[in-house]
Amino acid sequence: MQPNVKIIDCTIRDGGLVNNWDFSSEFVQDLYYGLDAAGVEYMEIGYKNSPKLLNATEPNPWRFLDDNFLREIIPEKKFTKLSALVDIGRVDPNDILPREQSVLDMIRVACYVREVDKGLELVQMFHELGYETSLNIMALSSVPEHQLIEAFDMIRESPVDVVYIVDSFGSLDPKDIEHQVKKFSELIPNKQLGIHTHNNLQLAFANTLTAMRNGVVFLDSSVYGMGRAAGNCHTELLVGYIKKANYNIEPVLHIIEKHMLNMREKWEWGYIIPYMISGILNEHPRVAMAYRSSDDRDQFVNFYDQVTTPEASLSPTSKS
């Protein structure tokens, strides 16, 4: 086990993709103070994208984080640091305060490999504002090797603190993860590594453990696995399984019994057959998510036929 391992709980950020960030302030507070009591090092409290750039018509405080609002929710910062995720082209640099004026400690930049240059520009800016930074390279399972090598050349020269391996489609297995971690370690030896998994194949926890044992320091997870589609590695598994002196599973169990069971009744995530199928096929879960919203949601054979028969299609844009 790694004594320097760090958990980043993504329940609000990735879980918000399940319920359009319909989280009560009470829940977010219980989560923050619970994760703090559990010894979890970071909580990603949402996205810091710009409502203007996304043409948002409704308020959505966890999607469009605002420092004044955050200070009301978390008036007293404790051990657990706060992070926010931003997307390329959706964040307005003018929205970002210098770190000493912000409740946030870390800003993570999600990007596809073809946008790494743009991602690193944002990283540079957040770094100069004093934040810890990460670059989260999405959809790693479908990145061509040469593109990754080019990206690494840029990353090595950047001040980014952490580079993430993101299994967006939940299609990688522990052997794949070991291979990726070794490649990242070899080619960007000056960077700490992170891992973000999805549970389509029930491999999120195993993949995260494999990453940790191969030197990855930053481990993403969500309480009870709450995250888009099949969800993420479960925070309670990491806190319960990793031998680190300050980890304590009981506050996480309390969050689950107080909130997550009801939330799971209301919203759907986890090991669900269409998400398993999209994982096996190494595809984005959006087609499966649309199918789960249709009347055919439990017609698994039909779904499988549609996504594996070239001439069939669920909708004109379903595979785009």
Next chain:
Amino acid sequence: MQPNVKIIDCTIRDGGLVNNWDFSSEFVQDLYYGLDAAGVEYMEIGYKNSPKLLNATEPNPWRFLDDNFLREIIPEKKFTKLSALVDIGRVDPNDILPREQSVLDMIRVACYVREVDKGLELVQMFHELGYETSLNIMALSSVPEHQLIEAFDMIRESPVDVVYIVDSFGSLDPKDIEHQVKKFSELIPNKQLGIHTHNNLQLAFANTLTAMRNGVVFLDSSVYGMGRAAGNCHTELLVGYIKKANYNIEPVLHIIEKHMLNMREKWEWGYIIPYMISGILNEHPRVAMAYRSSDDRDQFVNFYDQVTTPEASLSPTSKS
């Protein structure tokens, strides 16, 4: 991937521990012909223990398999072979027909390491009757090394075809499995190996893949994971993920949509917090199963306190 890998579906046998084998004949038939169409090599259709030795007062055809009854259920055997499990001291040798008169192809003997001598006596008898045989060493995670070494000395000399690594408590992780498989391979090189996992920590599939990649040939699983407490490795994951020409996931998806969703509503198995806790603590799930049957079933913090506080106890015999 291993071209010679073989799946043994345990839905009826291990799943019966969830619902007291309350399976309709239609379900068992759909399962058999579905697994056959999926290319699954074996189906474990129940226990062949003796109702007399267990003082059974009710008929329970999947717990006390009878060849005449089985012939009615599966009048036409296909590609998929049938196996049955027996327990030491619960099977009457007089109940076992010679293989050529039986619907069964394989008899598996479950035993604890201290009973390996008795287990191998049964194996010898079933072998002489013409069956394929396995010895399934349960509760491996709590077996002292020297006992295992002594057991191996006996196993090497036995005609048993397959020796199983059984993670009864669902407490092992892929690194543990790799260690065990290497030890078994080294010390009983003349035997094929099998793996039977439980999903308490969401590691059943990862552990099974790890075993396969280290040379294990016989992989146990259940459709939709149906098995005692946290359940088993999922058959649909193995059939969908392993690259073997004759595997086809669609018939398994059909079983899930036709039967398993309703069965999961009626009966409980899978990743459930008290089972996760018993996995982390490397304990038999019986205490957690009792807790899930009580009014406190969702009081996870209370459960954790009870099983981790030495002076507390859920019942006088709960930890025996």
